[in-house]
Amino acid sequence: MSRIGKRVIPIPAKVTVAIDGQNVSVKGPKGELSRILPAEVLVEQIDASLVVKRRDESRPARERHGLCRTLVANMVEGVSQGFQRRLEIQGVGYRAQVQGRNLVLNVGYSIPVQIEPPEGIQVAVENNTNVIISGIDKEIVGNTAAKIRAVRPPEVYKGKGIRYAGEVVRRKAGKSGKK
Template identity: 45%
Template structure:
């Protein structure tokens, strides 16, 4: 069996897990999330932990068991602590600000970029050149951060653009005559 699937998912205090067949619902201080587990995977709760077993010993069932365990673990972490992605804006005049449910970005284009903040995600701008994306759903937080980065990814000559915090951009040498 998958080594990932063998590890149980610990349920911290303040988090409730509701199992109905293959439907899993997790509630916590950061919100609630629901997910439908694949029919080849059998989830069960015992002693404050969630365990996942394959219903048959096929290669696909074992792989899906590890995936299910990982997804539910991220759900439990999301509703208890939440996830965050930090972005940095590098470039002269590059800045961000939140106005209502819209993130307004000035990224060197002839016009400002308006990004509508989706439901379930919070975006904060501690400084003009820093954007923090927070939420309980790891996939959604990563997707929003990638969409914002996609407006102006870091370019390889001067390093200008939107980058993840801590991302290293290898700069190329300029063309010589």
């Protein structure tokens, strides 16, 4: 049995969950999320917690059990606390700024790169080099951070580029073998 799927999801105060067949809606202080789960799993609300169960022991049900539990847990956490991803920009003259809702990146191209975040995602910039992406949907926050990082991924010789906070970039020696 799935170890993750067996775990109970606690529902914090101020969060309400509505289960309508396979559609699970979660509403909290930060917003509202809903998701249609596959037919192989079943979600039940017991007191102040949620339990994700399999309908049967078929292979597709076993495959989706832990995934669906994690998706529902992320929805509950997102509407109560929210998610955020931090990016660091390294390089001489590389910087970011917010204009309206858009993120403008100056990362070595001839023109600045403008990125419009999806609905429900907030972008903030600290010290011109730290970008903070926040929102209630973990999947969209992660995808937005990955798209911003893909504009100029860190290169291995000098380490210039956009990286996740705390990401370690392995450096190469270069032609002459100098450090």
